[in-house]
Amino acid sequence: DGGITQSPKYLFRKEGQNVTLSCEQNLNHDAMYWYRQDPGQGLRLIYYSQIVNDFQKGDIAEGYSVSREKKESFPLTVTSAQKNPTAFYLCASSIVGQGAKIAAHYGYTFGSGTRLTVV
Amino acid sequence: GNSVTQMEGPVTLSEEAFLTINCTYTATGYPSLFWYVQYPGEGLQLLLKATKADDKGSNKGFEATYRKETTSFHLEKGSVQVSDSAVYFCALLPSGNTPLVFGKGTRLSVIA
Numbered sequence: 362d363g364g365i366t367q368s369p370k371y372l373f374r375k376e377g378q379n380v381t382l383s384c385e386q387n388l389n390h391d392a393m394y395w396y397r398q399d400p401g402q403g404l405r406l407i408y409y410s411q412i413v414n415d416f417q418k419g420d421i422a423e424g425y426s427v428s429r430e431k432k433e434s435f436p437l438t439v440t441s442a443q444k445n446p447t448a449f450y451l452c453a454s455s456i457v458g459q460g461a462k463i464a465a466h467y468g469y470t471f472g473s474g475t476r477l478t479v480v
Numbered sequence: 481g482n483s484v485t486q487m488e489g490p491v492t493l494s495e496e497a498f499l500t501i502n503c504t505y506t507a508t509g510y511p512s513l514f515w516y517v518q519y520p521g522e523g524l525q526l527l528l529k530a531t532k533a534d535d536k537g538s539n540k541g542f543e544a545t546y547r548k549e550t551t552s553f554h555l556e557k558g559s560v561q562v563s564d565s566a567v568y569f570c571a572l573l574p575s576g577n578t579p580l581v582f583g584k585g586t587r588l589s590v591i592a
Contacts, residue, residue, distance in 0.1 A: 365523075367523075394579055394580075396582075401584060402584060403569065403582045403583055403584035403585050404524075404569065404582040404585075405582075406579055406581075409579050411577070419579070451523055451524065453523075453524075453580075457577065468514060468526040468529060469524075469526070469580055471516075471523035471524040471525070472523050473521075473522055473523045474521075474522070474523050
């Protein structure tokens with residue numbers, strides 16, 4: 362079955378350490394997204410990519426970095442510059458092309474998330 | 481800019497009660513609208529969608545109608561079950577090629 366796999370499910374980071382969250386999809390989707398979820402804040406967009414080797418900042422990109430070297434992979438690095446990284450991180454993917462209506466028809470597919478905790 | 485406002489929770493209902501979760505939006509152009517559901521410890525699942533004004537999305541007994549005149553997309557269900565307990569997110573997809581914008585989510589608890 363096609364889907365999105367996020368790993369690990371739980372991750373612990375020490376102060377000053379960089380950590381990388383994995384996101385892999387086998388849906389052949391063009392676009393991939395990273396959202397951060399905090400209690401009472403909803404989902405906030407960190408980065409997104411609509412094509413290989415290209416990505417754009419979202420609303421809260423500071424302290425994060427991404428790469429898109431392969432269509433199926435979109436890893437997120439939480440750097441030491443991110444002062445409050447404890448959160449639930451969600452990766453998603455969607456079809457792109459012929460405008461937003463294609464993405465609207467199929468919606469976004471989400472992974473099961475990674476819970477990051479600073480220790 | 482684009483934004484979504486949904487009613488704050490938590491919402492607690494008895495089994496078989498009627499559910500309404502309000503959602504209003506601000507957007508330029510003609511966005512598509514969605515409801516997603518998140519069960520504990522999981523990612524989000526698409527519940528229903530509507531891509532143009534007056535469309536009604538429906539799934540698993542849930543319904544929502546895209547009302548352009550009131551910029552709303554309220555979620556309703558006639559008779560909730562304990563298994564409906566989850567967090568519900570209203571979201572809009574702008575008419576350009578920009579990502580989904582989410583509301584803050586509403587936690588629903590259904591008690592037997």
